[in-house]
């Protein structure tokens with residue numbers, strides 16, 4: 001993950017992850033990265049949650065967003081965290097959303 005620089009964009013992260021794991025399938029990527037996926041239902045203020053201690057993503061079944069997209073977004077948070085990048089909340093959300101969009105096109 002050292003190649004990821006401070007000028008990270010969602011597109012760069014998506015390309016990096018696609019190359020690293022050889023797939024754009026977020027369920028396969030999560031399995032290879034050993035991230036557990038859980039499902040729960042809560043009032044949909046958020047679509048999903050990422051727990052870095054537990055290495056797990058919980059998908060909100062009440063969200064109208066597709067599960068693949070929720071997982072992609074949360075995975076972006078995981079990879080950003082793993083790379084040790086310090087970003088503002090807004091920067092990180094922007095990258096996560098772009099990552100999700102670019103990866104989905106692959």
Ligand SMILES: [Zn+2]
Pocket residue numbers: 073077093096
């Ligand atoms: Zn987010």
